[in-house]
Amino acid sequence: MHFTGKQKPSRRSGGTIMAIKDILIHLDNTEVCKQRLKSAMRFSAGHDSHIIGVALAIKSTINSYLGSALPAGFGEEQQKAVHDAAQLTIEHFAQKAEKMGLSYETHIIERGASRIPETLAFYARHADITILGQPDPEGSGASFKTALIESVLFNSGRPIYLVPYVTRKAKPVKRAVVAWDGGARSARAVNDALPLLKDREETIVLVINPEERAHAHGRKPGADIAAHLRRHGIKVTVDRTFVSDISPDKVILNVLAENGADLLVMGAYGHSRLREMAMGGVTHTILKEMTAPVLMSH
Secondary structure (H helix, E strand, O other), rough: OEEEEEEEOOOOOOOOOOOOOOOEEOOOOOOOHHHHHOOOOOOOHHHHHHEEEEEEEEEEOOOHHHHOOOOOHHHHHHHHHHHHHHHHHHHHHHHHHEEEEEEEEEEEEEEEEEOOHHHHHHHHHOOEEEEEEOOOOOOOOOHHHHHHHHHHHHOOOOEEEEEEOOOOOOOOEEEEEEEOOOOOOHHHHHHHHHHOOOOOOOOEEEEOOOHHHHHHHHOOOHHHHHHHHHOOOOOOEEEEOOOOOOOHHHHHHHHHHHHOOOOOEEEEEEEEOHHHOEHHHHHHHHHOOOOOEEEEEE
């Protein structure tokens, strides 16, 4: 692992809502990474937070399988090219951070592909939030990027902020939707999202078919968490939706689109040990079809 960076003392001193003080971002040389980088630097500037850029230099295991069948020095040359690409990505990030006067540091993780997700989760464990990209199912490395998301989400104990691979025209922060089911994971996600929700003009607490989880709600589903958010100075409305012919994930996506929301907050369900069933149904669908950034907590 490689580290460089610059740190500066924080100028903020708390407040009614805990600020985001350190942000981890996964960096690569793709076009969609530019959107992740914009989000990370906007957060960093807005919260006076330290930003940690991490690039990956995946170690090849081809030498151990083919051995002498490869030309002399092939493995070294291949690994140097991978490291150089990661270094260029880091340098690009550092230049932007320097230009904006941000506190930052950089790391290059050099591991085999199977070890990188757990290493990234280690870094995420020591940051307030991790910014990752939604995998493009038709792009290269989609399954590996999904493994990164799963590892950070289920093993770090910290929230992730997912940026869609399909970019939309930039517009001011306006509206968030909270997918609220009254459970512990939803509560965790709301708490993790507080610094972001306070920037919104409106936060919609979406409660889908509340009678199905009556035990998790009060007399008026969504009212208790709305009151909690208002005490934090967040402008809230509650949307109780009753549907029988459409799945909850589709309802969430529809509400996001109808309201032009630029953030979805939700708890993540699933099990990190089972690859084919790693994420619950709603979580999996949102990950595949999201059109706005999503903050997820587990």
